[in-house]
Amino acid sequence: MSAPGEPSSSDHDAPPRSENVAATAGRSILVGIKEAVAPGVRLLDLIGDHVILFARAVSWLPRRPVRAGNYLEACEYVGFGSLSIVLLVGAFTGMVMSLQSVYAFRQFQLESFAGGTTGKALAVELAPVLTALMMAGRAGAGIATELGTMRISEQIDALESMAVNPIQFLVLPRLIAGMLMGPILTLLFFVIAMIGAYFVAVVVEGVDHGQFILHTREILNPIDIVQGEIKSVVFGLLVILIGCYQGFNAHGGGRGVGLGTTRAVVYGSVVVLVSDYFLSNVLLRLIPPEVA
Amino acid sequence: MSAPARDPPIDRDGTRLDQPHVRWQVRVRGLDKRFGTNHVLDAVDLDIERGKVNVVIGASGAGKSVLIKHFMCLLRPDRGSVWVDGTDVFSLSPKPLSTFRRKFGLVFQFSALFDSLTVEENCAFPLKEHTAKSRSEIRDIVADRLGALGLHDTQKKYPGELSGGMRKRVGLARALVLEPEILIFDEPTTGLDPLATRNVDEMILAAVDRYKVTSVVISHDMASVFRIADRIAMIQNRTILAAGTVAEIQDSREPYLFEFIRTSGVAAAFGAADAAHDGQGVR
Secondary structure, three states, X not given: OOOOOOXXXXXXXXXXXXXXXXXXXXXXXXXXXXXXXXXXXXXXXXXXXXXXXXXXXXXXOOOOOOOHHHHHHHHHHHHHHHHHHHHHHHHHHHHHHHHHHHHHXXXXXXXXXXXXXXXXXXXXHHHHHHHHHHHHHHHHHHHHHHHHHHHHOOHHHXXXXXXXXXXXXXXXXXXXXXXXXXXXXXXHHHHHHHHHHHHHHHHHOOOOHHHHHHHHHHHOOHHHHHHHHHHHHHHHHHHHHHHHXXXXXXXXXXXXXXXXXXXXHHHHHHHHHHHXXXXXXXXXXXXXXXXX | OOOOOOOOOEOOOOOEOOOOOOOEEEEEXXXXXXXXXXXXXXXXXXXXXXXXXXXXXXXXXXXXHHHHHHHOOOOOOOXXXXXXXXXXXXXXXXHHHHHHHHHEEEEOOOOOOOOOOOHHHHHHHHHHHHOOOOHHHHHXXXXXXXXXXXXXXXXXXXXXXXXXXXXXXXXXXXXXOOOOXXXXXXXXXXXXXXXXXXXXXXXXXXXXXXXXXXXXXXXXXXXXXXXXXXXXXEEEOOEEEEEEEHHHHHOOOOHHXXXXXXXXXXXXXXXXXXXXXXXXXXX
């Protein structure tokens, strides 16, 4: 023991206080940076996991056996399952867009342009985006719940134990169904929305039928519909991929499945809206409006 | 230039691990598995005897299910190997692995039947996937397996309409349709009443007897274990604490093993328990 007032041996060995403070501050800064970038790292991780799941699914595409029944079942679930809600939302979207356009253009005696502007907005943006949001809420959530329940009840493990690859059996058919049914649903959304728009503009608001059709043909170009269809393929893939990922990686019982389902809808919707901006950017550069 | 030939893997008894062993069908060597920071298995060595009922016991969460999932490569270890009839399980590429997995029939803890399929469709599933049999042949095989397990009237029912014991039997029927060499039961009696438990035990023994398979049963139901086991291995603290025949386990002086068996209420069946009553313990 050292005498009172004398410096102890440990005091001699210890680094100066200023060095301790610097080291502590350094560590704190590093921890702070790590915590600050952690969400970004997690996001990259998540995106990477989705890319890997997609790549693994695609790698099974050329391999046998091809289970046609699984593909048809998935198409039925994604397509017909979402059909009624897509048609309902489509009809009212077209109607309200037309109503707003007629009232806005009426100030300038240009209400006959309502058909063209509504058609353009629907074809390029509203039909693919709203259809994808409906798919996220209906098919994406349903797939996340179904696969999540299969995961926690070991049905996916059972598939593996029976030498059946669960990605080929469960994920691939759903992804293909999303990519096929997305454009079909989008087209149906567009058609029913245009019928709704025509009904409101011509039948309810008294816009001239010939003028409505003429301006729709002038403003709406077939390439707009192609743009929307291209978007819907990508959106269909993203929404179903996210649903499959959340279901496939569910854990923690019923609560885990519920969380996965919620994430499938939220992430799916956000990804559709975010990717819409970037996709629009690319498509507008590839197919400029003046050329169209 | 060809790569230099690797030395064949030699086991501690001098036999080659890469060749089928006359007695041990599955040989686990130095298996190590972590999930993140959770170290589940640490250098596990285990032998599974051909044609016998091998039971792995241990507390809940001890790693029993994790261990057996390595047998058919449902999980991959951080270190170690599993040899099944001389095949290094983890060296198999996807296609041979798919064929290899057909050696196994796995009966899950909660049966893992497909909810959307009937009992008949569940049992027919592996046959449709892996054989070129006609519908009538598949129907006959499924009817035979279900009939052997007393499930004649359930073919058109969905799993949700069955009791826990019946679901277990359907799970076994599904596992048996491809005539596996090794049957794995993951806690087959969990959640069953004593009579249903006895029925499941009898079902396991009957299946082993009829189909001449090697069985691996995971359980912590000691009454059931001593009814069916030929060999017992106990997993504790991430590794195999004791392994041997039923008699060897009964005579074990491992305090944890003794306590595990004594607390289960079946210790009275053993001489070890008598020693405990005399206040001598088993050590």
